[in-house]
Amino acid sequence: MTPMDEDLIAVRNLPPGVVEPSDESLARVRQRVFAQPAPRHLAWRLTMRRFWVPVAAAAAVLLVVGVGLASLRPRALTPPQPEPVSSEPARVRRVFDELITAAGRKTPFRPRAGQLVYQNDEIVEISPLDGRPFRRSIETWIEPATTTYLGSAEEGLTDPGRASAAWEQENAKDRYRSLPLGKRPFLKLTSFLAGPTDPAAARRDLIDRVTVDVVSEDEQVWSGIWEMVILDALLPAERRVALYQLLRDLPVSVGETGVDGRRLVIVRFAAPAGSFLGFLGPDKAYDLLIDPVSGEIAGTQVLHDGPAPAWSPPDNVEVQTGPSGLPWSPAPLPAGPIDPALVNRHIYNFGLVEDIGDLP
């Protein structure tokens, strides 16, 4: 018997076949592996009898690995060091060259018929109860062909049978989702995600979609891109490249930050006037967070533009409830490197699943 026997060939060639993984896919895996905390164990003894490589070849391999690691800048074994935001044109262009290159390698999700997109929104925000940062997680199941939100759960889906009720409750609170589909300029992301891939046409398309007279055309473009973060995983590569080219040409500044050991590029729009979902006032900074290795938009953050105002107890405290309808208190974050200017941060992760309540 050999692997070339007819039956084995048939097994190997079953759809989807044996596909060579892309460099970008490998880079994503590499980042996740090297984003873990430094190991606690003693030295790793490579004493394999047949770990064999001749000395010269071993040195060559380590050299290539070192160059490869340097080019990927996997800072995750030590926490990524923040870099201040700067609008210096050469720096902005250099950063976006990296992002646009990564964008071209980023393959979108291709859901099969019947599959749903699972979205996990990891949120860090400031509690109105005590002024301290806390973390919460919202999971959403989305029908990809129409980008319809089918179900949502916060801190766990305790009763799958009540998923639709929880979703309706969330939609009732959210001023944006409560609008009928036909009146939402952005949530019809099917055509939006598949929009023009020529930068000039893409810019015109976004401006036409947003059409808010009181803000600049640049902010209308920014608004459109901000909206797409919630379904970033479906964004085609060519479209993503065009959108990053648009971002580069907006009045933006760039920097770096680390989130859970992951290096993210900050892209900050200058002086927004407030046309986009998530706008919380003119005295704040609004950032897209883009992963320079995978090319994806990892999330968004909002910061106080200047020293954070001193916290004071609110007059009326809204009791938050979970999907069960019972009062729910989010867990405070342990002490750690949270920017004191942070207002909120959303980090999105996606998967493809078969049904509401499924996890990838």
Place this chain on the structure above:
Amino acid sequence: MTPIRAATQHDELAELFDRHARELLRYCTRRVGPQLAEDVVAETFLVAHERRERFDPERGEWLPWLYGIATNLLRRHRRAELQALRDNTRAVAADDPAHDEAAAGRVDAERSVARLSAVIAKLPTRQRDVLMLFAVAELEYAEIAEALGIPLGSVQSALHRARTKVRAALEKEGAR
């Protein structure tokens, strides 16, 4: 831990990753698709790094051991794998009747895919693992035994049973 020791561990893990990650990713993608494959492969290396003290170099190479870890992790995604196999069977049901020879040939090929996918979906987990490690990863019997932690005879038995069913499915299609 000193920075030098931490750097050494980093380099050793990086070397292992550079040597074997692509192959593992190719295999896992074939079984559970690209998104889950990335999860599985990343976790494989993290688990391997955590358990490196358990690896006995006298018993063989790193790669089969890594495949063993990946196989255990793939079992968590059994549902996704089976769903993908079932999707292959549903695609044929939707086809229209063939109207010419070329189309008939295409339909026959699709039926063969559907039948084979159904057979593989129904295999016991161990038989499917052994079959895939042999046919897709192209491991040898001894390597599969090492990966799965089972006797060599069990590998041969499981592979024989799985291939019998696969051949029966292909022969049935050929007899049409």
